[in-house]
Amino acid sequence: MDLHTLKIFQTVAKLGSISKAARELNYAQSNITLKIQQLETVLQTTLFYRHNRGTTLTAKGKLLLTNTEKIFHLIEETNKVMKDDQTPKGPLIIGSMETTAAVRLPELLSKYHHNYPDVDLTLKTGPTEQNVQGVLRYELDGAFVAGPIEHPELVQKTVIEEEMVLVTDTIHPPLSSIKDIQTRTLLVFRTGCSYRAKLEQLFHQEGVTPNKIMEFGTLEAIIGCVSAGLGISMLPYSVIERQVQEGTLRHHLIPSPYGKVKTIFIHRKDTYLPTSLAKFIDMLSDEAGLLNNKR
Secondary structure (H helix, E strand, O other), X not given: OOHHHHHHHHHHHHHOOHHHHHHHHOOOHHHHHHHHHHHHHHHOOOOEEEEOOEEEEOHHHHHHHHHXXXXXXXXXXXXXXXXXXXXXXXXXXXXXXXXXXXXOOXXXXXXXXXXXXXXXXXXXXXXXXXHHHHHHOOOOOEEEEEOOOOOOOEEEEEEEEEEEEEEEOOOOXXXXXXXXXXXXXXEEEOOOOHHHHHHHHHHHHOOOOOOEEEEEOOHXXXXXXXXOOOOEEEEEHHHHHHHHHHOOOEEEEOOOOOOEEEEEEEEEOOOOOOHHHHHHHHHHHHOHHHHHHOO
């Protein structure tokens, strides 16, 4: 069993097909089949179920895939350690909730890029659940998510406390109770969004069933549709402050404990902390005032 064979196994497992793996790796399909058969012989077990739609991992195959990914990750980490000369450089992939990326991060990211131009910084937005999984799967170096997050493999640092508000169009009257909006349509991000989960918890506690839920993919779409009177949403006040001041949206306070949400930065405990990420985390501490005062 060598790294080359494990790479072939990993590719077949991820793509679910020997023919797709052959195209991906630019090998003959017969060579892929032979390598898998040899690996199964060495390990004395069946790694895949073969069927007319491709391949599916057996229980032992799933175990080998987990260990294979650990092996390749360890090799990658070793390369990072050996090549890191304490100069911030190379790729740095950060995840963020869209609301945080839109309001809190532009100045921070601009300053980081100015200070460390050799770092290839990438920002990927998505809901909290997606970002957490991205960090756990080593796809993201770190991420801004709604906290708290309880996971033994993650380090977390609180960076922002958001004031959450209900958002309506400007003609909506003041709210005396959550029940005042139970006939309205909820405009939310897709499942996995922590703000959506908190809003649904609030409705559940108050015994309110929303009339309808509509999912959106972008913050701009939610804000635009709320302003047009399509429905209501729950968002950080910092995100909609400008629209409130301009008179295109109206906000309504939310009772504790739903009115406050902490934004935290997470990264894995078990990975080598490259200089690029260490400097990013240092900047989070240095710029805490900027992040929290940006409204």
